Amino acid sequence: MAINKSLKYFLAVAKHGNIKRASDELYISQPSLTSAIKKLEAEMGAPLFNRLSKGVELTPYGQRFRAFAQEQQEQYFSLKHQFSDMQQRQFGKIKIGTGEVWWEGFVKQSVKDYQTLNPASSFHLEFGNNLSLLNHLTMGDIDLFIGHEVLELSEDCRVSFQPLFQDFESIYVSNKHPLSRSTPSPDLINNYPLLRVTPNHPRHQTVLANGLPHDDLLEERIIYDVDSVLASIDMLHMTQAVMPYSHRAETWLSGLGLSTCYTDKTKVGNIGIYTKLGETKSTVSEFVTLLKQHAQNLV
Known part of the structure:
Protein backbone atom coordinates (compact mmCIF):
# COMPACT_ATOMS: atom_id res chain seq x y z
CA MET A 1 0.00 0.00 0.00
CA GLN A 90 -10.82 -21.41 5.48
CA PHE A 91 -8.29 -24.23 5.71
CA GLY A 92 -9.80 -25.58 8.92
CA LYS A 93 -8.28 -23.53 11.73
CA ILE A 94 -10.50 -23.42 14.82
CA LYS A 95 -10.23 -20.75 17.50
CA ILE A 96 -11.35 -22.08 20.86
CA GLY A 97 -11.85 -20.47 24.25
CA THR A 98 -12.04 -22.48 27.45
CA GLY A 99 -11.47 -22.47 31.18
CA GLU A 100 -8.55 -24.51 32.48
CA VAL A 101 -10.76 -26.94 34.39
CA TRP A 102 -12.70 -27.79 31.21
CA TRP A 103 -9.46 -28.10 29.27
CA GLU A 104 -8.28 -30.71 31.74
CA GLY A 105 -11.69 -32.37 31.91
CA PHE A 106 -12.60 -32.95 28.27
CA VAL A 107 -11.52 -30.20 25.86
CA LYS A 108 -7.92 -31.45 25.65
CA GLN A 109 -9.06 -34.90 24.57
CA SER A 110 -11.45 -33.37 22.03
CA VAL A 111 -8.59 -31.39 20.48
CA LYS A 112 -6.45 -34.53 20.35
CA ASP A 113 -9.18 -36.51 18.61
CA TYR A 114 -9.92 -33.70 16.16
CA GLN A 115 -6.26 -33.53 15.17
CA THR A 116 -6.23 -37.30 14.64
CA LEU A 117 -9.21 -36.98 12.29
CA ASN A 118 -7.86 -33.82 10.63
CA PRO A 119 -4.03 -33.99 10.66
CA ALA A 120 -3.67 -30.71 8.74
CA SER A 121 -5.86 -28.78 11.17
CA SER A 122 -4.57 -25.91 13.29
CA PHE A 123 -5.85 -24.43 16.54
CA HIS A 124 -5.88 -21.20 18.46
CA LEU A 125 -6.48 -21.87 22.17
CA GLU A 126 -7.49 -19.06 24.49
CA PHE A 127 -7.96 -19.40 28.24
CA GLY A 128 -10.04 -17.01 30.29
CA ASN A 129 -13.23 -16.46 32.23
CA ASN A 130 -16.74 -16.39 30.81
CA LEU A 131 -17.10 -12.65 30.25
CA SER A 132 -13.75 -12.24 28.52
CA LEU A 133 -14.41 -15.22 26.25
CA LEU A 134 -17.94 -14.01 25.53
CA ASN A 135 -16.49 -10.66 24.55
CA HIS A 136 -13.99 -12.31 22.22
CA LEU A 137 -16.69 -14.52 20.71
CA THR A 138 -18.98 -11.58 19.91
CA MET A 139 -16.00 -9.71 18.41
CA GLY A 140 -15.23 -12.68 16.16
CA ASP A 141 -11.85 -13.39 17.78
CA ILE A 142 -12.81 -17.00 18.60
CA ASP A 143 -15.27 -19.47 17.04
CA LEU A 144 -16.63 -21.02 20.22
CA PHE A 145 -15.93 -21.36 23.90
CA ILE A 146 -16.71 -23.78 26.69
CA GLY A 147 -17.81 -22.36 30.02
CA HIS A 148 -20.61 -21.56 32.44
CA GLU A 149 -23.89 -20.16 31.18
CA VAL A 150 -24.03 -16.41 31.69
CA LEU A 151 -27.41 -15.01 32.71
CA GLU A 152 -28.83 -11.59 31.82
CA LEU A 153 -26.84 -11.12 28.63
CA SER A 154 -27.11 -7.91 26.66
CA GLU A 155 -29.46 -8.02 23.65
CA ASP A 156 -26.45 -7.12 21.49
CA CYS A 157 -24.71 -10.33 22.54
CA ARG A 158 -26.03 -12.64 19.81
CA VAL A 159 -24.79 -16.05 20.89
CA SER A 160 -26.12 -19.58 21.21
CA PHE A 161 -25.61 -21.80 24.28
CA GLN A 162 -25.70 -25.61 24.11
CA PRO A 163 -25.78 -27.09 27.66
CA LEU A 164 -23.60 -30.11 28.46
CA PHE A 165 -23.83 -30.74 32.23
CA GLN A 166 -24.04 -28.99 35.60
CA ASP A 167 -21.65 -28.33 38.45
CA PHE A 168 -21.65 -27.02 42.04
CA GLU A 169 -19.42 -24.46 43.72
CA SER A 170 -16.77 -26.00 45.98
CA ILE A 171 -14.30 -24.25 48.27
CA TYR A 172 -10.68 -25.34 47.85
CA VAL A 173 -7.80 -24.82 50.27
CA SER A 174 -4.23 -26.02 50.61
CA ASN A 175 -3.79 -29.41 52.26
CA LYS A 176 -1.97 -27.54 55.05
CA HIS A 177 -4.86 -25.13 55.63
CA PRO A 178 -6.70 -25.36 59.00
CA LEU A 179 -9.98 -25.95 57.16
CA SER A 180 -8.63 -28.92 55.20
CA ARG A 181 -9.17 -31.20 58.18
CA SER A 182 -12.70 -30.10 59.05
CA THR A 183 -16.15 -29.50 57.63
CA PRO A 184 -16.45 -25.76 58.20
CA SER A 185 -19.57 -23.63 58.11
CA PRO A 186 -19.92 -20.86 55.50
CA ASP A 187 -19.47 -18.26 58.26
CA LEU A 188 -16.13 -19.78 59.27
CA ILE A 189 -14.98 -19.91 55.64
CA ASN A 190 -15.78 -16.21 55.28
CA ASN A 191 -13.23 -15.40 57.97
CA TYR A 192 -10.40 -16.33 55.62
CA PRO A 193 -9.07 -14.36 52.64
CA LEU A 194 -10.90 -14.99 49.37
CA LEU A 195 -8.98 -15.98 46.25
CA ARG A 196 -10.89 -15.25 43.03
CA VAL A 197 -9.38 -17.19 40.16
CA THR A 198 -9.73 -15.53 36.72
CA PRO A 199 -12.16 -12.90 38.06
CA ASN A 200 -14.43 -10.81 35.87
CA HIS A 201 -13.11 -7.45 34.72
CA PRO A 202 -15.28 -4.33 34.32
CA ARG A 203 -13.98 -3.91 30.75
CA HIS A 204 -15.87 -7.07 29.73
CA GLN A 205 -19.21 -6.23 31.36
CA THR A 206 -20.62 -4.80 28.11
CA VAL A 207 -21.90 -8.31 27.31
CA LEU A 208 -24.20 -8.06 30.36
CA ALA A 209 -27.56 -6.32 30.32
CA ASN A 210 -27.13 -4.79 33.79
CA GLY A 211 -23.37 -4.82 34.28
CA LEU A 212 -21.45 -6.57 37.04
CA PRO A 213 -23.22 -6.97 40.40
CA HIS A 214 -21.76 -5.30 43.47
CA ASP A 215 -21.26 -7.20 46.74
CA ASP A 216 -20.90 -4.89 49.76
CA LEU A 217 -19.80 -7.79 51.97
CA LEU A 218 -16.58 -8.20 49.98
CA GLU A 219 -15.40 -4.67 50.78
CA GLU A 220 -14.28 -5.71 54.27
CA ARG A 221 -12.62 -8.97 53.20
CA ILE A 222 -9.05 -9.60 52.05
CA ILE A 223 -9.26 -10.58 48.39
CA TYR A 224 -6.65 -11.97 45.99
CA ASP A 225 -7.56 -11.67 42.30
CA VAL A 226 -5.44 -13.97 40.13
CA ASP A 227 -5.78 -14.46 36.36
CA SER A 228 -4.09 -17.88 36.33
CA VAL A 229 -5.29 -21.13 37.86
CA LEU A 230 -1.74 -22.41 38.40
CA ALA A 231 -0.74 -19.14 40.08
CA SER A 232 -3.91 -19.38 42.19
CA ILE A 233 -2.84 -22.83 43.37
CA ASP A 234 0.55 -21.38 44.34
CA MET A 235 -1.21 -18.60 46.25
CA LEU A 236 -3.31 -21.12 48.18
CA HIS A 237 -0.13 -22.90 49.27
CA MET A 238 1.45 -19.58 50.27
CA THR A 239 -1.52 -18.16 52.19
CA GLN A 240 -4.60 -19.21 54.15
CA ALA A 241 -6.93 -18.11 51.36
CA VAL A 242 -9.96 -20.10 50.21
CA MET A 243 -10.83 -20.50 46.51
CA PRO A 244 -14.34 -21.06 45.10
CA TYR A 245 -14.16 -23.26 42.00
CA SER A 246 -16.10 -25.98 40.23
CA HIS A 247 -16.55 -29.26 42.08
CA ARG A 248 -15.68 -30.91 38.77
CA ALA A 249 -12.06 -29.91 39.36
CA GLU A 250 -11.72 -31.88 42.61
CA THR A 251 -9.74 -34.83 41.21
CA TRP A 252 -7.42 -32.57 39.23
CA LEU A 253 -6.79 -30.14 42.09
CA SER A 254 -6.31 -32.86 44.70
CA GLY A 255 -3.34 -34.05 42.68
CA LEU A 256 -1.90 -30.53 43.03
CA GLY A 257 -2.10 -30.46 46.82
CA LEU A 258 -5.55 -28.92 47.34
CA SER A 259 -8.52 -30.15 49.37
CA THR A 260 -12.24 -29.51 49.13
CA CYS A 261 -13.50 -28.21 52.46
CA TYR A 262 -17.05 -27.32 51.44
CA THR A 263 -19.44 -27.81 48.51
CA ASP A 264 -22.50 -25.62 48.14
CA LYS A 265 -25.10 -27.60 46.20
CA THR A 266 -27.42 -24.60 46.09
CA LYS A 267 -24.97 -22.87 43.75
CA VAL A 268 -25.59 -24.77 40.53
CA GLY A 269 -24.02 -23.80 37.22
CA ASN A 270 -24.75 -24.91 33.66
CA ILE A 271 -21.67 -25.69 31.57
CA GLY A 272 -21.97 -25.71 27.83
CA ILE A 273 -20.74 -24.52 24.45
CA TYR A 274 -21.17 -20.95 23.22
CA THR A 275 -21.14 -20.16 19.50
CA LYS A 276 -22.25 -17.12 17.51
CA LEU A 277 -25.80 -17.11 16.18
CA GLY A 278 -26.08 -17.77 12.46
CA GLU A 279 -22.58 -19.21 12.03
CA THR A 280 -22.43 -22.93 11.20
CA LYS A 281 -18.95 -23.83 9.96
CA SER A 282 -18.45 -27.53 9.27
CA THR A 283 -15.16 -27.54 11.18
CA VAL A 284 -16.77 -25.99 14.26
CA SER A 285 -19.74 -28.37 14.06
CA GLU A 286 -17.39 -31.36 13.90
CA PHE A 287 -15.46 -30.15 16.91
CA VAL A 288 -18.66 -29.46 18.87
CA THR A 289 -19.71 -33.07 18.25
CA LEU A 290 -16.45 -34.27 19.80
CA LEU A 291 -16.91 -31.95 22.77
CA LYS A 292 -20.37 -33.37 23.44
CA GLN A 293 -19.05 -36.93 23.28
CA HIS A 294 -16.20 -36.35 25.72
CA ALA A 295 -18.35 -34.23 28.05
CA GLN A 296 -20.41 -37.34 28.71
CA ASN A 297 -17.44 -38.68 30.68
CA LEU A 298 -18.04 -35.98 33.29
CA VAL A 299 -21.77 -36.59 33.68
Missing part, protein backbone atom coordinates in the same frame (compact mmCIF):
# COMPACT_ATOMS: atom_id res chain seq x y z
CA ALA A 2 1.38 3.43 -1.00
CA ILE A 3 0.04 5.05 2.14
CA ASN A 4 1.71 2.42 4.27
CA LYS A 5 5.09 3.06 2.59
CA SER A 6 4.80 6.80 3.20
CA LEU A 7 3.89 6.21 6.84
CA LYS A 8 6.71 3.72 7.21
CA TYR A 9 9.24 6.22 5.84
CA PHE A 10 7.92 9.04 8.02
CA LEU A 11 7.94 6.96 11.21
CA ALA A 12 11.50 5.75 10.58
CA VAL A 13 12.76 9.32 10.22
CA ALA A 14 10.75 10.45 13.26
CA LYS A 15 12.20 7.59 15.32
CA HIS A 16 15.84 8.22 14.43
CA GLY A 17 15.75 11.99 13.94
CA ASN A 18 18.26 11.38 11.19
CA ILE A 19 17.80 10.72 7.46
CA LYS A 20 20.91 8.54 7.12
CA ARG A 21 20.06 6.20 10.00
CA ALA A 22 16.47 5.94 8.77
CA SER A 23 17.60 5.18 5.21
CA ASP A 24 19.95 2.46 6.52
CA GLU A 25 17.05 0.85 8.39
CA LEU A 26 14.78 1.06 5.35
CA TYR A 27 17.46 -0.10 2.86
CA ILE A 28 16.89 2.86 0.54
CA SER A 29 19.16 5.73 -0.48
CA GLN A 30 19.22 8.99 1.42
CA PRO A 31 18.13 11.03 -1.65
CA SER A 32 15.15 8.70 -2.21
CA LEU A 33 14.07 8.99 1.43
CA THR A 34 14.53 12.77 1.44
CA SER A 35 12.46 13.03 -1.73
CA ALA A 36 9.70 10.84 -0.24
CA ILE A 37 9.52 12.99 2.91
CA LYS A 38 9.36 16.21 0.88
CA LYS A 39 6.59 14.72 -1.27
CA LEU A 40 4.65 13.75 1.86
CA GLU A 41 5.03 17.27 3.28
CA ALA A 42 3.79 18.73 0.00
CA GLU A 43 0.75 16.44 0.08
CA MET A 44 0.00 17.43 3.68
CA GLY A 45 0.59 21.11 2.98
CA ALA A 46 2.72 21.60 6.10
CA PRO A 47 6.33 21.00 7.22
CA LEU A 48 6.62 17.81 9.24
CA PHE A 49 10.30 18.17 10.16
CA ASN A 50 12.66 20.97 11.04
CA ARG A 51 16.03 20.46 9.35
CA LEU A 52 18.92 20.78 11.81
CA SER A 53 22.69 20.65 11.35
CA LYS A 54 22.87 17.10 12.76
CA GLY A 55 19.50 15.71 11.81
CA VAL A 56 15.81 16.56 11.91
CA GLU A 57 13.13 17.09 14.55
CA LEU A 58 9.37 16.97 14.40
CA THR A 59 7.43 20.18 13.99
CA PRO A 60 4.09 20.57 15.82
CA TYR A 61 2.52 19.38 12.53
CA GLY A 62 4.88 16.41 12.54
CA GLN A 63 3.99 15.50 16.11
CA ARG A 64 0.31 15.47 15.21
CA PHE A 65 1.03 13.47 12.06
CA ARG A 66 3.10 10.91 14.01
CA ALA A 67 0.12 10.08 16.21
CA PHE A 68 -2.00 9.65 13.08
CA ALA A 69 0.68 7.56 11.34
CA GLN A 70 1.13 5.22 14.30
CA GLU A 71 -2.61 4.65 14.55
CA GLN A 72 -2.91 4.00 10.81
CA GLN A 73 -0.04 1.52 10.82
CA GLU A 74 -1.50 -0.33 13.79
CA GLN A 75 -4.85 -0.61 12.01
CA TYR A 76 -3.11 -1.71 8.81
CA PHE A 77 -1.17 -4.51 10.51
CA SER A 78 -4.26 -5.49 12.48
CA LEU A 79 -6.21 -5.81 9.23
CA LYS A 80 -3.43 -7.90 7.65
CA HIS A 81 -3.53 -10.18 10.69
CA GLN A 82 -7.31 -10.51 10.38
CA PHE A 83 -7.02 -11.39 6.68
CA SER A 84 -4.37 -14.00 7.46
CA ASP A 85 -6.57 -15.42 10.20
CA MET A 86 -9.57 -15.60 7.84
CA GLN A 87 -7.48 -17.51 5.30
CA GLN A 88 -6.29 -19.96 7.94
CA ARG A 89 -9.87 -20.56 9.07
